[in-house]
Amino acid sequence: MAALRILHLPKWYPHRYDDQDGDFVARHLAAIAAQPGLASAVVFATVAAGPLRRVVEQETDLSGPVPTWRYYYRARLTGLGPLDRLLKLLLWLGCVLHGLRAVRRHWQGQLPSLVHVHVLLRTGLLAWALRGLRGLPYVVTEHWTIYLPERRALLPGWRRWLTGVVVRRAAALHTVSRALAEALGGLGARAPRTAVIANVVDVELFSPGPAAEVRPTTLLHVSAFHDGVKNLSGVLRVVAGLRPAWPGLRLRVAGYGPDEAHLHRYAAELGLLADGTVVFLGKLPHPAVAAEMRQATALVSFSRAETFGCVLLEARASGRPVVATRVGGVPELFEPAGAFGQLVAPDDEAALAAALAQVLAEAGQCAPTRLHADAAARCGAAAVGAAFGQLYRQAAPAAG
Incomplete structure (x- = not known):
């Protein structure tokens, strides 16, 4: 043929x-x-x-x-x-x-x-x-x-x-x-x-690393900086509210886009930059994103709309749990419910805070090999x- x-x-x-x-x-x-x-x-x-x-x-x-x-x-x-x-x-x-x-x-x-x-x-x-x-x-x-x-x-x-x-x-x-x-x-x-x-998803590049490589109480966010859709400002507010209960909490942010300057200013206004609670990493090549995912406690996404969410599956392939929003095609990626992380309603900052606290508290209980296998089968x-x-x-x- x-x-x-x-x-x-x-x-x-x-x-x-x-x-x-x-x-x-x-x-x-x-x-x-x-x-x-x-x-x-x-x-x-x-x-x-x-x-x-x-x-x-x-x-x-x-x-x-x-x-x-x-x-x-x-x-x-x-x-x-x-x-x-x-x-x-x-x-x-x-x-x-x-x-x-x-x-x-x-x-x-x-x-x-x-x-x-x-x-x-x-x-x-x-x-x-x-x-x-x-x-x-x-x-x-x-x-x-x-x-x-x-x-x-x-x-x-x-x-x-x-x-x-x-x-x-x-x-x-x-x-x-x-x-x-x-x-x-x-x-x-x-x-x-x-x-x-x-x-x-490149499941060879995005794969679990040694457990000792994971930074404790470290969240990762990866997105294009279109805040009206990705709602990174909501993540920043939640992280600011979690700091008293989680000393040493860190949020590392990878990405770029039209709202980048605004988000930098907003993080500074919340007092998140001065003590290193939030670090903006800028635009990263894929190997650097994979390294960040292997080292993160969990990935956090607070989008108001997603058709798929590649970074959610890249985090799973890296053996890391995810906290994301129940929008668009995301729930399809989290079947069966509760197996791969937590889903919350969009714009529900109280629910996001509770889900992040749970994932941080259960950080050592995820099964990286199982998470990677699921991502490989899907993507x-x-x-x-x-x-x-x-x-x-x-x-x-x-x-x-």
């Missing part, structure tokens, strides 16, 4: 300005590329976060298992907001179409067997157009928390309608949690087939890649 040629069109993907943007998409693609009988290529275009010598710059990487064409276009073209938005949309389309021609040349004139779009909406509209023009089936993967009930009010009506149209015409919909699939279904976004396939690259291979062959049977 000839290999299926999968063209990936991601909205988020690691690039020259941020090597962790859409990292979970890149991990999916690496798992797919490792499967026999599948050939992948990526075309990705985005607004440049820095100066460009030309209006558009291109990077081509054919060195790895997934040939990749990246395009960057200027953020400011005329200085007129509405006109610039239209021009940037046209530049995105032109870049991606240029990339499609490059991929076809790379595949010696052959069209893709299937188009896989990662995160809507413009990627899906293009895939829908290719379906009409070329008869190419397409698969939609969605990760975005905006479709969850907790954040759905932010979606304009036109986007809800177009999302439904694009997904209904897809050969398949993939989400990383049942909760997100159900949320999309509630908006009328139902495909002929739906698959729930987990995000990938190992081989299992995830095989699941995508099965989905592709269902979505493109004629090509297969």
